Amino acid sequence: MKKVKVIKIDVDKCNGCRACEAICSAFHAEPKYSSTNPERSRIRVLFDPLKDIYVPVLAGEYTEAECNGRDTYTINGKQYDECSFCRASCPSRDLFKDPDSGLPLKCDMCEEEPPLPEPLCVQWCLSDALTYEEREEEEEEEEKPREMEIGLEALIKKHGAKTVMDTVARLAKG
Amino acid sequence: MRYAETGVNLEIDLSRGSIEKEGSDSRLTELHLGGLGTNAKILWDRVPPEVDPFSPDNLLIFSAGLLAGTPAPGANRTIVSTFSPQTLLMAYSIMGGFWAPELKFAGYDKVIIRGRSPKLVYLWINGDKIEIRDASHLKGKGALDTAELIKQELKEPKAQVAAIGLAGENKVYFASIEQGRSSASRGGIGAVMGDKGLKAIAVRGKKDVNIAQPAEFMELCNGVLEYIKHRKENPIKGVPPILAGLGSPQEMSIHDEQWHTASFAWGNARHRRKDFWNKEIEKKWKKTQDKAVERLISCYNCSMECGGIITHPKLERYMMKCYSKLTYTMAAMSDLDFGFKIAGLAQEYGVDGYTTPQVMAFALELYEAGILTDKDLPGFPSDNEERFFWLLEKIVRREGIGDVLANGVYWAAREIGKGAEAYDHNTIKKHEQIPIKLGVLNPIYYLMWSTGEKINITQIEGQIPQAPFLTKEEREEFVEDWVQVPKEEFKDFVLNWEPRTLPHYPTIEASCELVEWQETMHYIDDATGICAGLSSFPIKPPYHIHNLPSFISFATGLDIDEAKLWQIASRNRNLIRAINIRRGMRRVDEKPPEDHWRKRYPEMETKLLDEYYKFKGWNNEGIPTKETLDELGLDYVGQDLEQRGVYKEKAKVAKSVSKKETSQPSPGTKSAPKGETSQPKPRTKKDSKK
Numbered sequence: 050m051k052k053v054k055v056i057k058i059d060v061d062k063c064n065g066c067r068a069c070e071a072i073c074s075a076f077h078a079e080p081k082y083s084s085t086n087p088e089r090s091r092i093r094v095l096f097d098p099l100k101d102i103y104v105p106v107l108a109g110e111y112t113e114a115e116c117n118g119r120d121t122y123t124i125n126g127k128q129y130d131e132c133s134f135c136r137a138s139c140p141s142r143d144l145f146k147d148p149d150s151g152l153p154l155k156c157d158m159c160e161e162e163p164p165l166p167e168p169l170c171v172q173w174c175l176s177d178a179l180t181y182e183e184r185e186e187e188e189e190e191e192e193k194p195r196e197m198e199i200g201l202e203a204l205i206k207k208h209g210a211k212t213v214m215d216t217v218a219r220l221a222k223g
Numbered sequence: 224m225r226y227a228e229t230g231v232n233l234e235i236d237l238s239r240g241s242i243e244k245e246g247s248d249s250r251l252t253e254l255h256l257g258g259l260g261t262n263a264k265i266l267w268d269r270v271p272p273e274v275d276p277f278s279p280d281n282l283l284i285f286s287a288g289l290l291a292g293t294p295a296p297g298a299n300r301t302i303v304s305t306f307s308p309q310t311l312l313m314a315y316s317i318m319g320g321f322w323a324p325e326l327k328f329a330g331y332d333k334v335i336i337r338g339r340s341p342k343l344v345y346l347w348i349n350g351d352k353i354e355i356r357d358a359s360h361l362k363g364k365g366a367l368d369t370a371e372l373i374k375q376e377l378k379e380p381k382a383q384v385a386a387i388g389l390a391g392e393n394k395v396y397f398a399s400i401e402q403g404r405s406s407a408s409r410g411g412i413g414a415v416m417g418d419k420g421l422k423a424i425a426v427r428g429k430k431d432v433n434i435a436q437p438a439e440f441m442e443l444c445n446g447v448l449e450y451i452k453h454r455k456e457n458p459i460k461g462v463p464p465i466l467a468g469l470g471s472p473q474e475m476s477i478h479d480e481q482w483h484t485a486s487f488a489w490g491n492a493r494h495r496r497k498d499f500w501n502k503e504i505e506k507k508w509k510k511t512q513d514k515a516v517e518r519l520i521s522c523y524n525c526s527m528e529c530g531g532i533i534t535h536p537k538l539e540r541y542m543m544k545c546y547s548k549l550t551y552t553m554a555a556m557s558d559l560d561f562g563f564k565i566a567g568l569a570q571e572y573g574v575d576g577y578t579t580p581q582v583m584a585f586a587l588e589l590y591e592a593g594i595l596t597d598k599d600l601p602g603f604p605s606d607n608e609e610r611f612f613w614l615l616e617k618i619v620r621r622e623g624i625g626d627v628l629a630n631g632v633y634w635a636a637r638e639i640g641k642g643a644e645a646y647d648h649n650t651i652k653k654h655e656q657i658p659i660k661l662g663v664l665n666p667i668y669y670l671m672w673s674t675g676e677k678i679n680i681t682q683i684e685g686q687i688p689q690a691p692f693l694t695k696e697e698r699e700e701f702v703e704d705w706v707q708v709p710k711e712e713f714k715d716f717v718l719n720w721e722p723r724t725l726p727h728y729p730t731i732e733a734s735c736e737l738v739e740w741q742e743t744m745h746y747i748d749d750a751t752g753i754c755a756g757l758s759s760f761p762i763k764p765p766y767h768i769h770n771l772p773s774f775i776s777f778a779t780g781l782d783i784d785e786a787k788l789w790q791i792a793s794r795n796r797n798l799i800r801a802i803n804i805r806r807g808m809r810r811v812d813e814k815p816p817e818d819h820w821r822k823r824y825p826e827m828e829t830k831l832l833d834e835y836y837k838f839k840g841w842n843n844e845g846i847p848t849k850e851t852l853d854e855l856g857l858d859y860v861g862q863d864l865e866q867r868g869v870y871k872e873k874a875k876v877a878k879s880v881s882k883k884e885t886s887q888p889s890p891g892t893k894s895a896p897k898g899e900t901s902q903p904k905p906r907t908k909k910d911s912k913k
Contacts, residue, residue, distance in 0.1 A: 061518075064518070064519055064520050064521040064526070064528050065520050065521060066520075066521035066522065066523060066524055066525050066526060067321075067523055067524060068296070068524045068525070068526065071294050071523075071524045072294055075294050075434075075437075075441070078431070078437075080437060081437060081438070082294070082434060082437035082438060082440065082441045083433060083434055083437045084431035084432060084433045084434065085292060085293055085294055085431065085432050085434070086328060086429065086430060086431040086432065087328070088328070088428075088429040089431075097380070098403060098404065098520065098532060098540075098542060099367065099371065099539070099540050099541075099542075100540070101517055101518055101532050101540060103518075148429035148430075172448075173448065174526075175448065175451060175452065175455075175526035176521075176526055176528065
């Protein structure tokens with residue numbers, strides 16, 4: 050069994066105050082809490098109050114290319130862009146990129162040492178739009194790539210599979 | 224590096240079209256903190272008293288509070304300062320929302336606007352890039368509509384926009400500046416923005432706001448959050464539900480309006496309806512409200528949810544602030560549904576939710592009394608609610624009678640004449656007040672209504688219960704965790720307060736101290752930009768005189784203790800008073816409406832004001848003495864007042880005083896006009912349209 054940490058988002062409870070953005074950016078400042086800047090936050094509330102749309106989104110993976118998702122969802126009569134729910138730091142938008150360096154930002158669940166009992170955005174969300182849950186999940190066998198695989202993957206990406214294999218073969222003969 | 228503040232102000236001259244970035248003097252932060260304090264300093268230095276509010280030489284200052292944009296919960300206020308076309312004094316209004324933090328993130332503390340643009344423009348502050356852009360296509364657009372259109376054309380949905388509506392463009396004296404769910408609406412600052420030809424300011428920022436002592440500061444912030452949770456679970460006992468929690472009165476979530484509907488006056492601040500609230504009304508209004516309020520919403524970094532997203536079949540979605548829920552309803556002697564209907568429209572036009580309903584109810588009274596006739600109101604509908612919509616349209620367009628009413632009750636009454644002055648019974652310093660008419664004089668409130676210079680009572684009151692607790696046990700329980708009091712002795716005010724002891728309770732001395740405490744806390748908030756709803760306004764707030772010095776010190780790196788903070792608030796308070804003194808405000812202007820209380824005590828009132836002035840270090844005309852100003856490091860202010868001869872002048876008296884101070888003017892009867900004050904005559908139609 051492994052522990053899975055989940056932030057549950059209830060868009061109906063969000064009041065759009067962006068306390069989550071403020072505190073996330075402060076927590077990840079260097080030194081800790083020394084500055085605030087929602088643009089550096091790894092959570093953003095995408096909102097359009099006149100359409101009554103409030104969607105807190107946590108920063109996920111970086112992606113090199115934008116997808117072709119331009120669909121819209123209508124939920125209870127409110128129209129959401131597909132991007133509203135997407136966590137990616139993506140070329141199609143300026144979300145989840147450090148404003149100075151342009152480097153992608155990603156939520157780390159405030160697990161930096163020492164890890165917090167629950168992520169700060171959850172702690173600062175008094176309206177309970179964000180709640181925290183830890184779940185036990187069956188661990189799937191050998192799903193995780195081992196260290197060497199990650200290294201080899203990087204080498205293959207850099208030099209090409211053939212060169213890497215030739216090199217490994219030559220070294221094995223050694 | 225500057226902490227909490229950015230240290231940069233934007234100087235915009237709309238006549239020349241110039242944009243400059245000016246570093247601010249950090250010594251001024253030590254003396255005035257920021258927000259209202261430093262705004263006042265700039266207005267004192269740069270706007271001489273002769274300057275007309277509608278002059279290119281008048282300044283319009285948008286300032287973020289000192290702590291806005293830091294993680295301090297509720298520190299999000301924008302303080303807008305200028306000179307009011309209505310009171311002709313310093314105008315001060317403040318809004319929550321998201322604008323001030325965004326300005327900080329863009330790298331600025333203030334936007335200082337001077338001059339007048341020959342054509343309608345808007346300002347686009349995009350971090351380091353600032354543009355004055357054409358707004359001719361936005362002419363006549365609603366305030367919220369304008370914000371949406373600007374965000375679309377800039378392709379910047381995250382921009383925060385403060386805009387005026389039609390009322391501001393037409394220089395209605397009670398025009399507001401609207402910003403999504405918030406507005407700066409007192410004193411006609413929207414009219415000054417309109418006069419400057421400025422439709423909106425859009426801002427977007429991606430920079431850091433720094434904290435000097437992060438770990439210590441965060442501990443305090445976490446304490447505030449814990450306290451908010453505690454209060455939510457433990458509302459204050461023995462007070463009406465609307466006063467038992469934090470934030471602005473929670474009118475968007477609370478249905479029980481017994482307190483507002485019974486305590487405040489309906490119509491033109493005229494009728495008390497103590498029996499209005501009953502089960503049937505409660506049921507009906509609850510249904511209306513549940514249908515209208517789609518979601519509770521907050522300002523930046525605050526969990527209080529004082530605002531609401533309103534849907535109504537006849538309107539586009541809009542955002543409501545707590546107070547405008549009842550002001551239109553009660554002025555029109557109408558129903559809550561009407562309130563929701565008209566407030567949305569009024570907000571698009573950009574008018575003050577307190578003053579506007581009163582002006583309209585005043586017009587209706589004049590019509591009913593035959594002072595205004597069908598000739599003055601051609602096409603005036605017969606339906607009560609339709610009449611209010613009709614008046615609103617006339618006012619925001621300055622059409623016909625609307626052009627007169629657009630100057631507010633005080634000026635309109637004098638322009639209309641024919642006894643209309645008697646119906647101006649709820650203004651102080653020429654500005655409409657909250658419609659409250661009570662029985663017996665309350666010495667604390669007497670002083671606050673009289674001497675308040677921020678025009679709205681809610682901007683100087685707070686912290687103390689509004690009525691005595693009946694039993695000793697209740698009182699003792701109340702004071703037990705009353706940590707917010709500056710001194711232990713203040714608890715005696717609650718402990719010894721017996722029912723029916725007004726107007727002789729508390730003593731004059733205690734009244735002076737309690738008033739000073741209440742207004743001092745507001746002056747601190749107005750400088751820090753912390754919302755009064757978490758600080759100076761509610762009973763037992765999370766921010767108070769004992770923790771605010773640490774908040775400010777840890778954020779800014781300044782070394783400020785309680786005494787120093789109290790002195791800064793006093794410095795700001797005295798500077799603002801001096802600004803108004805220099806513009807002619809005197810003791811004669813400092814009195815609540817005659818019918819504010821049914822029973823009046825002229826001798827006691829005189830003594831109260833005498834003693835309060837002394838307590839504050841002001842002379843008998845309410846002018847800060849040279850010594851007081853010197854002690855506060857405002858010696859240059861004292862010198863200026865001395866050179867102008869204000870210390871030598873004879874006391875100004877009301878030109879005509881009504882017969883008996885205790886009599887209540889009744890509508891329709893001939894009563895003497897209210898005391899004229901020292902200010903210039905109302906503008907003519909031509910002037911105000913210019």
